[in-house]
Amino acid sequence: MKIAVDAMGGDLAPREIVRGAVAAAGEGSAEIILVGDQRRLEEELALLHPSGRIEIYHTDQVITMDEQPALGLRRKREASIVVATRLVKEGRAEAVVSAGSTGAQMAAALLILGRSGKIQRPAIATLIPTLKGPKLLLDVGANVDCRPEHLYEFALMGNLYAARVMGIPNPRVGLLNIGTEACKGNEQTLGAYNLLRGAPLNFIGNVEAREILFGETDVIVCDGFVGNAILKFGEGLGQALFTMISREVNKSLRSRMGAALLLPALRGLKKQVDYTEYGGAPLLGVQGISIICHGSSNARAIKNAIKVAVRCVNQGLVTALGDLPGASEERMVKGCQSN
């Protein structure tokens, strides 16, 4: 199986991307097509003595993180993420993996691969570390103005992914809301709740944001604006807490000694919340596998993302997504009126 890897995307590209790809190839996970600047990639490969099957597909264009995605795509028709996605479209690779601009990756997937079956709105899924292992949250930014039927689609897609790729039997699917009662929420979630009650999945009802990290729900669906805000707030909270703790710890020798003794425990904690374990998660709802990695992905994250891509391919994710029923407008209106 061939996986196209956007070797130029990400904060640590191309070095860590190449290392991750080489590690995955070495483990026999997949054959890799590195897409990017041939000379740079050859330099990196020369340091590594790769044992697996790796080829390079040259391009010298790349869409940067601060570039406007749609504009970048129009201007750079040979950008690494575009070329890598095209390889999937042309059947020369089975999946694309990238740690570059998420907006550009999504735009490329929509434009080149197209939407999947009856799905109106593809969604970005992300794996959240919880007290009970990684759980799926979607959408986290692809759609910032969702209607109830879009959330319904997210639930179907997330359910499929959790069952097939994450291997969770009969996943518990919840709707992110500001209260657990059925009557709680805004127009969007009230409508989505009504649709989801009748959905062919294990819908457990509304879930409050405070429950996310306890991990009782396998798949949580929300509007992309809300999901993105929560994700970013979590990142910021981690950083702010670290700063506050450092301030306090540095106030005394006693605290500094305590912190030193605690280091192994903190490393254990870091491992628990380490996204590099999961590698990445897919853009769900396009006609192909496009795995989105964290911008600061290291070799380990890329290696694991490639494994996720392989699992998606082996589990026939794209075909299964194409077979989903989707949610028609009529269905939504009916659902709302029935309340």
Add this chain to the structure above:
Amino acid sequence: MKIAVDAMGGDLAPREIVRGAVAAAGEGSAEIILVGDQRRLEEELALLHPSGRIEIYHTDQVITMDEQPALGLRRKREASIVVATRLVKEGRAEAVVSAGSTGAQMAAALLILGRSGKIQRPAIATLIPTLKGPKLLLDVGANVDCRPEHLYEFALMGNLYAARVMGIPNPRVGLLNIGTEACKGNEQTLGAYNLLRGAPLNFIGNVEAREILFGETDVIVCDGFVGNAILKFGEGLGQALFTMISREVNKSLRSRMGAALLLPALRGLKKQVDYTEYGGAPLLGVQGISIICHGSSNARAIKNAIKVAVRCVNQGLVTALGDLPGASEERMVKGCQSN
């Protein structure tokens, strides 16, 4: 100045509420009217030998946390939060303070006090502990389907509160969004951005959720659904992190020793993020002062909330809110088209 305190509202009511009220009265902050069950309150007062001026206004009804607010209000016309709010309406108290059901407190304020001046949608403001002290976030749950002009109103009200009551000169006001660029966001935030550009305040533009806790922005406005989700996610993250750390620490003697040495630093941290310092924050946009406290408020939180109420009264908050221009529909449409 007389402050009506809902003595029956909150997880630790009535004991901690009474203790807090007695402490505030003892410091001469205000005269207190405790609203609640006379026998219970007399029992609590008997333990405390209060030095300040405290009276009891008897009622034996209370709206519980799990009661549907609107329903509770209809059924219990003498509920403590209703009676306390009525005292403000009748001019027998200058403000009401409660740690009970936020929904009921808000509904009582809207029904009894009414909306303020041109404000269409009152908002629940909350103080967030940040690296640079407490900052204001609103709305955090009063309005879950906001239009751009509502966010505009939140900004005006938050700005007024930050300047007058928190004493921040020329507060930096930001719009919570999923990107910092003006072009980022959903229909709601794009519209609000356009309105806020022309607002008579120090609008610093879009703020991402990851920035909230760094404290560079004094007032952050958002839809009540989003604000509520972020607030609850933060609470959950704190709890989950604590559980994860405890798990790791308990794995070895070394870690337990480290944790013991770190205790004073952790207490320092706790003080930094301790909401009881701020006491509470008001429901903004009603014709009276109604201070909302955390459900688990202890005596210290209640005492500080009473001080906040006194400051609101002294600063003429209600009159100032009544003088705000508000945002008309026309203004919003014009703002959007100008882009």
